[in-house]
Amino acid sequence: MRRVVITGMGGVTALGENWADIRGQMERGETAIRYMKDWERFHGINTRLAAPIPDFTGADHYPRKKTRTMGQVAKMAVYASECALRDAGLIEDTVITNGRTGIAYGSSFGSPGPVIAFAELMTDGASKTLNAASYIQMMSHTAAVNIGLFFGVTGRVIPTSSACTSGSQGIGYAYEAIRWGKADVMIAGGGEELDVTEAAVFDTLYATSTRNDRPHTSPRPYDRDRDGLVIGEGAVTLILEERERALARGAKIHAEIVGFACNSDGNHVTQPQASTMQQALEMALEDAALAPEAVGFVSGHGTATEWGDIAETQATRDALRRAVPIHSLKSYFGHSLGACGAMEAWLGIEMMNADWFVPTANLENIDERCAELDYLMGMPRKIETEYLMSNNFAFGGINTSLIFKRI
Known part of the structure; x- marks a missing residue:
């Protein structure tokens, strides 16, 4: 390979x-x-x-x-x-x-x-x-x-x-x-x-x-x-x-892609399932040959819909086994649908390379039904990490997870 x-x-x-x-x-x-x-x-x-x-x-x-x-x-x-x-x-x-x-x-x-x-x-x-x-x-x-x-x-x-x-x-x-x-x-x-x-x-x-x-x-x-x-x-x-x-050819390298996974819920067209989301994240870790603790930051899907936020955060917590830092860039750009996965990957790589991550805009009171994670709030934060995970989830129960490695 x-x-x-x-x-x-x-x-x-x-x-x-x-x-x-x-x-x-x-x-x-x-x-x-x-x-x-x-x-x-x-x-x-x-x-x-x-x-x-x-x-x-x-x-x-x-x-x-x-x-x-x-x-x-x-x-x-x-x-x-x-x-x-x-x-x-x-x-x-x-x-x-x-x-x-x-x-x-x-x-x-x-x-x-x-x-x-x-x-x-x-x-x-x-x-x-x-x-x-x-x-x-x-x-x-x-x-x-x-x-x-x-x-x-x-x-x-x-x-x-x-x-x-x-x-x-x-x-x-x-x-x-x-x-x-x-x-x-x-x-x-x-x-x-x-x-x-x-x-x-x-x-x-x-x-x-x-x-x-x-x-x-x-x-x-x-x-x-x-x-x-x-x-x-x-x-x-x-x-x-x-x-x-x-x-x-001496190219400038922004990052390496080390893991990818995609699966489906097989259950409901609009109601996400935390269990299969978790499986997608774990499959990406397996593809990258990484332990959960290697991932230092998660770019979340974070659409600001009730069941989507809850299921996603539960899956993230269960897959990564700790309160990993997370944000949602949709708080700045809205939900750009077909573009969001690529947009969040691009900006996530830029932030990883800069050791600088923005908080989720407008996040003031974390929903107690969301899983325990390190939600970035208020101010940008300096975070040094070698691996960034970027997750997206779609209608039809389609789940994706990408892992990028810093160069």
């Missing part, structure tokens, strides 16, 4: 596109949660909160011939991948097009806008907006396909459309592809574009925050006064590379 390292990272988030800007805002306690005034016309949902990217212009320089098959999520994913490839020093490397580079990338859905064209066709018998690109923009693997088209990738493509684990599965499956010799380089990650329909999905389950007059106080992961999640958006790409290849 070959070792896998991360040589490039890039992303688009609601708090910026580079680590320095994002860190500065989090250090000041700022979050991306906003009141969405243009959602006032939607009377069927209760939440008016989201974490939008205010002005994404990264794809403006791309030619129309390249962007006609891209909706917003694909544009963000391609741009994040371009940034990551430049960071890795591979933007013009022949490995991208020689069949030894692949893609593992996901989103919950494609771009929702083109759905209207098909709805018009079904309801009115004709559509004014349906065109040859409508399905390509809408399909769940639009990000992966458009990344491949844009950069001329000819290796394997692994679409990971699994809701909140799309990004983490993308990284995990890319890791496995390199580890087992199926690729030398993988473009991995996830993206999601913000749309009111995504908020409506959770609103129908009474799982969204309705602190509409106090957006800066929500979401509140692990807090007894939580009232639900907030939807966000973004795209993040990691470039994974076989370790010996990276060393031979």
Whole structure:
């Protein structure tokens, strides 16, 4: 089995596109949660909160011939991948097009806008907006396909459309592809574009925050006064590379991936099970050949939904057997669905390398039903650790756990 390292990272988030800007805002306690005034016309949902990217212009320089098959999520994913490839020093490397580079990338859905064209066709018998690109923009693997088209990738493509684990599965499956010799380089990650329909999905389950007059106080992961999640958006790409290849070319290495696991609850589509979550974490430890005490920090899923927070923290405590330090970055970026696993991996690696971890925003009173863990609250904390665990859990009972090693 070959070792896998991360040589490039890039992303688009609601708090910026580079680590320095994002860190500065989090250090000041700022979050991306906003009141969405243009959602006032939607009377069927209760939440008016989201974490939008205010002005994404990264794809403006791309030619129309390249962007006609891209909706917003694909544009963000391609741009994040371009940034990551430049960071890795591979933007013009022949490995991208020689069949030894692949893609593992996901989103919950494609771009929702083109759905209207098909709805018009079904309801009115004709559509004014349906065109040859409508399905390509809408399909769940639009990000992966458009990344491949844009950069001329000819290796394997692994679409990971699994809701909140799309990004983490993308990284995990890319890791496995390199580890087992199926690729030398993988473009991995996830993206999601913000749309009111995504908020409506959770609103129908009474799982969204309705602190509409106090957006800066929500979401509140692990807090007894939580009232639900907030939807966000973004795209993040990691470039994974076989370790010996990276060393031979003198690449900068951000971290090594040493463990990955994925399983499913097999029980209920929306009610998470702590027991199978725990198994996923333990499987990741086994994959990394690590004892539980080796993990010095956990980037939690932390959606600020009642049963999700409780089950996750119980699983984390039981798998790691102690009150390990933990936070949830969704308190800053909202729940970016298909993007969150990749976004939390990127920022978790940056924090691990800086010995600096932010607290969970808005966490003031830990829910007594959550397991005993070292919840970061109030101020950033200096923590030195060699291993970071990043966990994500999705509808359908899909559980993922990634373990990163500091270089």
